[in-house]
Amino acid sequence: MLDELKELWRFRELLLTMVERELRVRYKNSALGFLWSFIIPLTTMAVLTFVFGYLQDNGMRSFSAYILAAYLPYLFFQQSIMDSSQSVLQYMPLVKKIYFPREILPLAVILGNFVHLLFGFVVFFVYLLVVWLINRGESPFQPTTVLLPVLFFISFILSTGIGLFVAALNTFYEDVKYLTSVALYLLFFLSPITYMSEQVAYSRINIKSGGLIYNIYNLNPIAVLSTAYRQILLAPQGIPVNGVKQVPIMLDPKYLIWTLFLGFATLFGGYHLFNRMKWRFVERP
Amino acid sequence: MSEAAIEVRELYKEFRIKDASIGSLKTLLMWWKKRSVFEVKVLRGISFSVSPGECVAVIGKNGAGKSTLLSLLAKIYRPTSGTVSIQGRLAPLLELGAGFHPDLSGIENIQFNAVVLGLTRKQVAERTQQIIEFSELGDHIYAPVRTYSSGMTARLGFSIAVHVDANVLLVDEVLSVGDYLFEQKCLAKVAEIRAAGGAILLVSHNLETIRMFADRCLWLERGVMRMEGPASEVIPAYLASDSESATASQIRAAP
Secondary structure: OHHHHHHHHHOHHHHHHHHHHHHHHHOOOOOOHHHHHHHHHHHHHHHHHHHHHHHOOOOOOOHHHHHHHHHHHHHHHHHHHHHHHHHHHHOHHHHOOOOOOOOHHHHHHHHHHHHHHHHHHHHHHHHHHHHHHHHOOOOOOOHHHHHHHHHHHHHHHHHHHHHHHHHHHHHHOOHHHHHHHHHHHHHHHHOOOOOOHHHHHOOHHHHHOOOHHHHHHOOOHHHHHHHHHHHHHOOOOOEEEOOEEEOOOOOOHHHHHHHHHHHHHHHHHHHHHHHHHHHHHHHOO | OOOOOEEEEEEEEEEEEEOOOOOOHHHHHOOOOOOOEEEEEEEEEEEEEEOOOOEEEEEOOOOOOHHHHHHHHOOOOOOOEEEEEEOOOEEEEEOOOOOOOOOOEHHHHHHHHHHHOOOOHHHHHHHHHHHHHHHOOHHHHHOEHHHOOHHHHHHHHHHHHOOOOOOEEEEEOOOOOOOHHHHHHHHHHHHHHHHOOOEEEEEOOOHHHHHHHOOEEEEEEOOEEEEEEOHHHHHHHHHHHHHHHHHHHHHHHOO
């Protein structure tokens, strides 16, 4: 694996060029071009604000910001993995004709998506600022925001690990892409993105199980990350459960350590599998 | 004698071919179901070397393993056994333009391809103008590559490959794609690279080109080296064997 990493380092210029290309090609034939990177989080924000502020007011202040804080990282995870699954196949003509470390293909699309994640968070912070300037309440910015790079790191290694797995497997078994898209779709509902993880903790089934359900629920790294992003970026507030406001629950660090471990495990596992399979990509029938 | 630019020792390559065309999870899950896997031995123990400044041609019939050999040299395949070592930077001209992205403009593809071939982005920026001039594409360079004709694509691919300071060129039937004037210009450029100490491995069916350029000739037949030597000796032998087998099959076909 060390040799593979050295080779990757030797080709770092290519990786950077691929990321640039990734960002440029995506919106190449669209009139608004790069603005689309901002338009998706912006419109999401606007619709969320309208729906959860007016149509379905659940009693939480600026609930849309809580959704976006968890949705942007989920979007990064989902897009990275879906794009990785196609990355090698898409560049097959190149792979068949010229040598370069093949892992550059999934890595480039993941890094491209990471740049979009950063844009998304720019929109997020601008939104917080605008709301604050209008309402002039307490500052919405939390000091814990400085921990954001840590969460970015975990999200990144997790997405890269799974992305490498999926990229290698999908090159040979094209059903992997469909399986993955179903799994990611279900994961969206199994993670606290449109609801709060406290609602799971306060659910009757969890209390009856003595907290077991909540523990199992947090084995899902995306569930942990969703809650973590929310809690470092936004102020804690009471959670409505069956019409009663319950106190917020801080995320237990053990879940975060588990997620970090899972991130490293998938990264090493994924890279190992990718390296084992990458020489056979060209020999694909 | 300085160190060889290309050194190939006891090179073997076999492909495992499964009967199921495209892999799916179904074939993976139904592991108990026997699949016929057969092995195709494309190269069976090839050894040769090419010195700096030398041009070596590879001839042989379709399916003799010529393209597989070039792909192994370009590190696209991994050898089943044996070694390939290349001193310096290699530019493969295997089916020109295959590494282009159709939606990007010519100039963007230059930047990308030159980096794939090993230049830094700074070097690419310095050479882009030279590459455009050599390709004679003019304003087309700003148009997406999908709008190019095959000749234009070949021009661009060739211009890039000869401007990356490669000292090993792998050339696979590409010199014939451009028009006559451009072909002459390419051959002159190849000669220039060779004079500067570049090694060239040429695969072509155009025996005239080989006679003109190659110092040596390798004749591959069904994965083994049938003959190696000066073009003036190998080509007549190759042609003779060809007519021999042609006559042989004619005789067999006769009632």
